[in-house]
Amino acid sequence: MTAVNKVLEGRVLTERTRSPKAGLDLYLLRLNEPIMSMQSWDRIATARSDRNGRFSFNISEAGPYELRWKHEADAVEHELHIGDFDTKKQIEVIYSNKERKVFPWAKDL
Numbered sequence: 001m002t003a004v005n006k007v008l009e010g011r012v013l014t015e016r017t018r019s020p021k022a023g024l025d026l027y028l029l030r031l032n033e034p035i036m037s038m039q040s041w042d043r044i045a046t047a048r049s050d051r052n053g054r055f056s057f058n059i060s061e062a063g064p065y066e067l068r069w070k071h072e073a074d075a076v077e078h079e080l081h082i083g084d085f086d087t088k089k090q091i092e093v094i095y096s097n098k099e100r101k102v103f104p105w106a107k108d109l
Contacts, residue, residue, distance in 0.1 A: 027068045
């Protein structure tokens with residue numbers, strides 16, 4: 001397999017206010033060759049959004065890719081499919097927490 005040098009960079013914005021979302025862990029996965037018609041994904045990189053919501057991955061493997069993220073308060077993991085690209089790609093991630101865990105004993109303070 002020939003090594004490739006690509007950069008995937010982006011910004012995480014909150015859905016409601018479109019303000020930067022800092023401290024969100026993002027995971028980049030790459031699709032493997034199907035085994036017995038089943039797909040599997042390998043995590044190839046991890047990043048955390050900075051105070052401006054920005055993140056970046058340096059990629060040395062061919063795609064396609066999947067970007068996943070999950071905040072500690074989220075009940076589900078979110079994902080975004082990204083096709084293969086040549087050298088550089090910029091994306092925008094809209095963070096929404098509609099699937100938030102709700103506990104009956106927790107109260108808003």
